[in-house]
Amino acid sequence: MSDKEVLLTPDGLKRLETELEELKSIKRREVAERIKVAIGYGDISENSEYEDAKNEQAFIEGRIITLEKMLRNARIINNDEIDLETVSIGSTVIVEDMEFGDSMQYTIVGTAESDPLNNKISNESPVGRAIIGKKKGMTVEVNVPAGIIQYKIVDIKM
Numbered sequence: 001m002s003d004k005e006v007l008l009t010p011d012g013l014k015r016l017e018t019e020l021e022e023l024k025s026i027k028r029r030e031v032a033e034r035i036k037v038a039i040g041y042g043d044i045s046e047n048s049e050y051e052d053a054k055n056e057q058a059f060i061e062g063r064i065i066t067l068e069k070m071l072r073n074a075r076i077i078n079n080d081e082i083d084l085e086t087v088s089i090g091s092t093v094i095v096e097d098m099e100f101g102d103s104m105q106y107t108i109v110g111t112a113e114s115d116p117l118n119n120k121i122s123n124e125s126p127v128g129r130a131i132i133g134k135k136k137g138m139t140v141e142v143n144v145p146a147g148i149i150q151y152k153i154v155d156i157k158m
Helices: 010-040 048-072 126-131
Strands: 006-008 074-076 092-097 103-109 120-122 139-144 147-157
Touching (some): 010 048, 010 074, 048 074, 092 126, 103 126, 120 126, 126 139, 126 147
Parallel strands (some): 006 074, 103 120
Antiparallel strands (some): 092 103, 092 147, 139 147
């Protein structure tokens, strides 16, 4: 079974590499020290500090494995691959809500670097799926739990 390709922008790649390096070089040492201190308290069978540190260690090791797998399967979307005529991963898109007239700007990214609070939406999100491959001026329908929203693609840029 092959692993799923992870689409990343150059910024997303840098962010994941930085997180991985921090986990390996800093967080591993910190949690190892916490475990060592907790063991020094004596009986570990009823030691909550030890249990918390072991749980954190398991989380860190799991995240390291996840990040390494993502980076191994990464495909970087460079700026020269971004088509300003069609919405694609890496595009920044301005859309207008056809009902309320509100404009929103989204950057389309792969799921690994999705950050809706910073207007980075996944190509697999409802809005991302609806606008990917579309051209400036087109109107798209987005199925959301509240119903259907219509967006007009106002602009596509890098």
